[in-house]
Amino acid sequence: MSDPHPARMPNKEDKRTFLRKLAEFLHPGPDSTEELIETLAEAEDNNIIGAESRVMLEGVIRMADMTAGDVMVAATRMDLLNIQAPMDELLHTVIHTAHSRFPVYEGERENVIGILLAKDLLKLQRAPEFHIRALLRPVVFVPETKGLNDLLRDFRGNRNHLAIVIDEFGRVAGLITIEDVLEQIVGEIEDEFDIPxxxxxxxxxxxxxxxxxxxxxxxxxxxxxxxxxxxxxxxxxxxxxxxxxxxxxxxxxxxxxxxxxxxxxxxxxxxxxxxxxxxxxxxxxxxxx
The missing domain is CATH 3.30.465.10 (Uridine Diphospho-n-acetylenolpyruvylglucosamine Reductase; domain 3)
Structure with missing residues (x-):
């Protein structure tokens, strides 16, 4: 037997769409990023969300318009390791700077050949016959214009938490880590080297x-x-x-x-x-x- 009301479902869908449009007309949503951030501030004032949640949500919103070039550590401030340097010099740099990952270069600083994890140096203590070159991890290069949202997704997907940023001419412009990206959302991430x-x-x-x-x-x-x-x-x-x-x-x-x-x-x-x-x-x- 045929349905006596074949148009009922489409009408119901249309009615919901109309009501939705009417609600949006009476209470229009934010038209810009700044209006959206103001809406979050109002939500905090009305105790709908907490202060920390608002700050994080604002960070997510602002991060959408940011690129690797906006938050990278400039090339002149990068702490790099020279693969030809004596082991004592390498250890001194690692201990002094207290980073967990280091770009390693050969010849010129522009020639970054890999990433060294500080913890991997412990392997040389057990097997001094190894050369540091055998410990290097692949280096990831990203353009200055790469969006932070895309970069965070890449960091999570490939488990490389440090990337070398290059400019439009292919030269090293700086470096960026997953911590740099996450700090745009949650604020500064303290580690064991931070001081209260x-x-x-x-x-x-x-x-x-x-x-x-x-x-x-x-x-x-x-x-x-x-x-x-x-x-x-x-x-x-x-x-x-x-x-x-x-x-x-x-x-x-x-x-x-x-x-x-x-x-x-x-x-x-x-x-x-x-x-x-x-x-x-x-x-x-x-x-x-």
């Missing part, structure tokens, strides 16, 4: 440099390094070293950037929420500011 903020603000390092919190009062930095830090405009007043350096640089500092002031080199180690969390401070070889 409540344990101090200036730390002496083994190479006679210092690690200084961006929240350190300028007066404390002046006392510690016997300097008188001040901005280029005497009318400007700053409470923290991070605020002063950011003002002098004229933009939000990024990891790896360096600024020289009053005979001190300030290298940005970590940033969080648009502010510098940690500097590496050393006497300037040639003071230019």
């Amino acid at each position: 903020e409540d344990e101090g603000d200036i730390f002496a390092l083994a190479d006679h440099t210092y690690r200084v919190s961006g929240d350190t009062p300028i007066e404390r930095v002046n006392d510690a390094f016997t300097v008188t830090l001040a901005g280029s405009d005497p009318d400007d007043e700053f409470d923290t070293i991070g605020g002063l350096i950011a003002h002098e640089m004229g933009h939000v500092p990024k990891r790896g950037e360096r600024y020289t002031l009053c005979g001190l080199d300030f290298t940005v180690l970590h940033t969080k929420g648009g502010a510098v969390r940690w500097f590496k401070v050393a006497p300037a070889v040639d003071s230019t500011h």
